[in-house]
Amino acid sequence: xxxxxxxxxxxxxxxxxxxxxxxxxxxxxxxxxxxxxxxxxxxxxxxxxxxxxxxxxxxxxxxxxxxxxxxxxxxxxxxxxxxxxxxxxxxxxxxxxxxxxxxxxxxxxxxxxxxxxxxxxxxxxxxxxxxxxxxxxxxxxxxxxxxxxxxxxxxxxxxxxxxxxxxxxxxxxxxxxxxxxxxxxxxxxxxxxxxxxxxxxxxxxxxxxxxxxxxxxxxxxxxxxxxxxxxxx
Amino acid sequence: xxxxxxxxxxxxxxxxxxxxxxxxxxxxxxxxxxxxxxxxxxxxxxxxxxxxxxxxxxxxxxxxxxxxxxxxxxxxxxxxxxxxxxxxxxxxxxxxxxxxxxxxxxxxxxxxxxxxxxxxxxxxxxxxxxxxxxxxxxxxxxxxxxxxxxxxxxxxxxxxxxxxxxxxxxxxxxxxxxxxxxxxxxxxxxxxxxxxxxxxxxxxxxxxxxxxxxxxxxxxxxxxxxxxxxxxxxxxxxxxxxxxxxxxxxxxxxxxxxxxxxxxxxxxxxxxxxxxxxxxxxxxxxxxxxxxxxxxxxxxxxxxxxxxxxxxxxxxxxxxxxxxxxxxxxxxxxxxxxxxxxxxxxxxxxxxxxxxxxxxxxxxxxxxxxxxxxxxxxxxxxxxxxxxxxxxxxxxxxxxxxxxxxxxxxxxxxxxxxxxxxxxxxxxxxxxxxxxxxxxxxxxxxxxxxxxxxxxxxxxxxxxxxxxxxxxxxxxxxxxxxxxxxxxxxxxxxxxxxxxxxxxxxxxxxxxxxxxxxxxxxxxxxxxxxxxxxxxxxxxxxxxxxxxxxxxxxxxxxxxxxxxxxxxxxxxxxxxxxxxxxxxxxxxxxxxxxxxxxxxxxxxxxxxxxxxxxxxxxxxxx
Numbered sequence: 001x002x003x004x005x006x007x008x009x010x011x012x013x014x015x016x017x018x019x020x021x022x023x024x025x026x027x028x029x030x031x032x033x034x035x036x037x038x039x040x041x042x043x044x045x046x047x048x049x050x051x052x053x054x055x056x057x058x059x060x061x062x063x064x065x066x067x068x069x070x071x072x073x074x075x076x077x078x079x080x081x082x083x084x085x086x087x088x089x090x091x092x093x094x095x096x097x098x099x100x101x102x103x104x105x106x107x108x109x110x111x112x113x114x115x116x117x118x119x120x121x122x123x124x125x126x127x128x129x130x131x132x133x134x135x136x137x138x139x140x141x142x143x144x145x146x147x148x149x150x151x152x153x154x155x156x157x158x159x160x161x162x163x164x165x166x167x168x169x170x171x172x173x174x175x176x177x178x179x180x181x182x183x184x185x186x187x188x189x190x191x192x193x194x195x196x197x198x199x200x201x202x203x204x205x206x207x208x209x210x211x212x213x214x215x216x217x218x219x220x221x222x223x224x225x226x227x228x229x230x231x232x233x
Numbered sequence: 234x235x236x237x238x239x240x241x242x243x244x245x246x247x248x249x250x251x252x253x254x255x256x257x258x259x260x261x262x263x264x265x266x267x268x269x270x271x272x273x274x275x276x277x278x279x280x281x282x283x284x285x286x287x288x289x290x291x292x293x294x295x296x297x298x299x300x301x302x303x304x305x306x307x308x309x310x311x312x313x314x315x316x317x318x319x320x321x322x323x324x325x326x327x328x329x330x331x332x333x334x335x336x337x338x339x340x341x342x343x344x345x346x347x348x349x350x351x352x353x354x355x356x357x358x359x360x361x362x363x364x365x366x367x368x369x370x371x372x373x374x375x376x377x378x379x380x381x382x383x384x385x386x387x388x389x390x391x392x393x394x395x396x397x398x399x400x401x402x403x404x405x406x407x408x409x410x411x412x413x414x415x416x417x418x419x420x421x422x423x424x425x426x427x428x429x430x431x432x433x434x435x436x437x438x439x440x441x442x443x444x445x446x447x448x449x450x451x452x453x454x455x456x457x458x459x460x461x462x463x464x465x466x467x468x469x470x471x472x473x474x475x476x477x478x479x480x481x482x483x484x485x486x487x488x489x490x491x492x493x494x495x496x497x498x499x500x501x502x503x504x505x506x507x508x509x510x511x512x513x514x515x516x517x518x519x520x521x522x523x524x525x526x527x528x529x530x531x532x533x534x535x536x537x538x539x540x541x542x543x544x545x546x547x548x549x550x551x552x553x554x555x556x557x558x559x560x561x562x563x564x565x566x567x568x569x570x571x572x573x574x575x576x577x578x579x580x581x582x583x584x585x586x587x588x589x590x591x592x593x594x595x596x597x598x599x600x601x602x603x604x605x606x607x608x609x610x611x612x613x614x615x616x617x618x619x620x621x622x623x624x625x626x627x628x629x630x631x632x633x634x635x636x637x638x639x640x641x642x643x644x645x646x647x648x649x650x651x652x653x654x655x656x657x658x659x660x661x662x663x664x665x666x667x668x669x670x671x672x673x674x675x676x677x678x679x680x681x682x683x684x685x686x687x688x689x690x691x692x693x694x695x696x697x698x699x700x701x702x703x704x705x706x707x708x709x710x711x712x713x714x715x716x717x718x719x720x721x722x723x724x725x726x727x728x729x730x731x732x733x734x735x736x737x738x739x740x741x742x743x744x745x746x747x748x749x750x751x752x753x754x755x756x757x758x759x760x761x762x763x764x765x766x767x768x769x770x771x772x773x774x775x776x777x778x779x780x781x782x783x784x785x786x787x788x789x790x791x792x793x794x795x796x797x798x799x800x801x802x803x804x805x806x807x808x809x810x811x812x813x814x815x816x817x818x819x820x821x822x823x824x825x826x827x828x829x830x831x832x833x834x835x836x837x838x839x840x841x842x843x844x845x846x847x848x849x850x851x852x853x854x855x
Contacts, residue, residue: 045280077269077279077280078267079267079268079269080267081241081263081264081265082265084238193292193341194343195240195291195343201239203238204238204240210268211268211270214270214343215270215343217270218271
């Protein structure tokens with residue numbers, strides 16, 4: 001943990017943001033990088049967070065495609081549905097049947113989607129000055145970086161809160177063996193007695209993740225104010 | 234939009250009044266939601282929210298406490314908390330309702346909330362929304378009941394009953410090669426006005442009285458002509474799955490009086506216009522006439538077994554509780570009268586004039602199938618001590634007869650077989666005088682059943698003059714009325730519901746709602762007090778409230794509210810009992826909240842509030 005924090009301080013996302021801002025030409029990525037990220041000492045109840053979820057054709061950000069993006073704003077511990085966004089992306093690849101089953105996104109729907117650049121632009125606009133919240137960060141981080149690389153030639157660092165990692169840290173601390181399935185979004189929601197969630201669309205999953213974070217934070221002792229640096233990835 | 238927030242929208246659209254919104258409006262509303270997570274033992278509104286909002290519990294539980302720290306209600310999943318909207322929406326407080334000051338979470342809660350302004354704007358476009366939020370419980374209940382009454386007229390029975398409830402089966406068939414005369418003989422023998430014409434076993438047409446008249450006799454055809462010549466081919470039929478209303482419409486449209494009923498294409502029965510028209514008449518009147526023809530107690534017993542069926546039927550037809558109560562009471566009266574006639578045949582004429590009295594629910598005409606019997610006999614003062622033997626015989630015969638017809642003996646022994654309740658007029662008068670002059674609470678509790686008393690059979694003037702004297706006394710005795718009120722106020726309606734429990738005063742939970750003791754009886758008690766204090770001779774609850782309306786006892790509008798509450802509770806009771814009877818279970822009064830829709834729970838809560846308000850004002854008046 002201590003090393004983690006030190007790393008943030010030396011090569012923190014703010015330093016990286018400023019560095020990259022100088023290289024990136026004007027455009028959506030430049031606009032995104034122009035807004036400072038929240039400070040690591042920001043308390044949770046003041047923190048602007050964007051809960052994000054992607055649906056993809058697979059796990060490999062280079063070979064697989066982004067299918068849809070959903071996000072919602074979690075601002076000062078309130079999830080505001082009027083900030084919610086959901087968009088299916090128009091890609092050229094034919095969808096494999098197995099994926100259609102999981103995501104329920106058909107080729108037809110995909111045809112009516114928006115091109116990748118439009119969707120990523122929307123996401124970057126919403127994400128500026130905020131921390132990204134996801135469940136299992138690898139997918140969203142890699143796919144978003146890959147998309148930025150393809151669209152703008154650069155892959156920025158994003159400050160991320162990962163509800164899976166928060167849960168994992170808690171479980172690890174207890175030093176008791178656990179089943180990895182306990183870390184699934186739906187299992188963790190059950191643990192906090194949140195309503196049943198049958199997600200698999202990007203926006204519902206983003207909202208479900210935001211609710212889970214609120215429950216995780218509420219379970220902590222109220223007097224110990226949780227700061228961004230306590231939970232950032 | 235509707236696919237993306239499907240989980241939230243399916244939750245919201247199940248909650249009244251949002252269930253009335255069309256899809257696009259619902260989608261707009263959902264976009265305006267804010268989600269908060271509130272820890273256990275914290276107050277609403279959640280930290281950071283200062284604008285007035287409507288809260289919807291998604292998960293968890295809230296308690297609303299009054300200024301005096303008394304529990305007013307508990308809210309669970311799917312419940313709305315309007316407390317913080319009241320000012321900005323100008324919501325009325327319920328009459329005498331103390332506004333809850335403190336709303337706290339009993340568990341960690343996930344709550345959705347909406348800006349009151351959104352509700353206001355939505356209300357401008359959708360009256361169902363503004364109505365829901367701008368009415369108090371009494372007004373909401375009134376709307377519900379006027380809708381119920383309208384529906385009862387529209388759906389009036391036939392829509393709710395299947396053809397299968399009416400049709401005659403099997404149908405009488407006749408081969409197409411038979412003569413017209415043969416058909417007429419067949420019809421006369423069987424008492425049918427219609428036969429299905431068969432080609433071997435296949436039905437190919439229909440022949441009716443009218444066909445014989447018009448196509449044979451009027452045309453001068455020989456009666457030896459085979460029926461194939463005059464039958465109606467390509468007959469109109471109706472599938473057994475249709476409702477009775479469809480059958481009636483088909484017959485009206487085609488101007489026919491007979492309609493073969495088919496099941497998977499095969500003719501299995503016949504339904505006639507008369508069957509459908511008699512539907513409404515298939516009620517107490519028919520029943521009473523069969524009872525009147527019965528010769529023995531055993532025959533009566535057989536008829537009484539049909540009583541639960543009648544109650545189910547009435548409930549299915551959408552009859553009001555008032556209607557069901559009056560029908561069942563009328564039938565019990567018919568049973569009693571017939572038994573008395575049988576007794577008089579057996580024991581000879583009564584030595585002196587008398588009247589058989591019914592007490593309690595039968596007297597009030599609010600009886601449901603096979604409740605227990607409460608009765609007595611009032612005898613002319615000219616009776617001699619030895620005359621009682623005759624009346625004892627009568628009492629034993631009638632009470633035993635009623636018991637074998639399913640009206641169980643009164644557990645409190647309020648029956649004519651008990652010498653105490655088989656007395657000359659002057660003794661009855663003395664009983665009543667005693668109860669009114671020295672109203673000990675216990676005596677009142679036991680005897681209040683006698684304040685609802687009606688003559689079933691015999692000389693009605695005996696009871697009428699006792700009642701006249703009684704009412705003269707009760708209108709003047711405030712002590713008596715105060716004691717009666719105190720007794721009556723012992724039964725309080727619950728606060729409402731919490732999740733699938735009934736929430737009682739002081740926050741206790743119960744699994745079931747006792748519709749009789751926690752809803753209907755308190756209203757019956759109030760009505761009795763109004764009647765006795767105002768000198769009203771009616772005993773039927775609705776009649777008593779109607780007559781007391783506008784008197785010192787109760788205002789006109791409160792009276793209307795109380796009747797609405799009474800009728801709503803009655804509907805639920807009749808429906809619940811019909812469901813039980815159909816499953817072959819005993820018709821009880823214990824309703825599980827699980828049987829109730831969200832809206833029904835809301836209406837029940839409104840009814841409880843109306844009762845509580847009037848109980849409170851009763852309490853304040855003595």
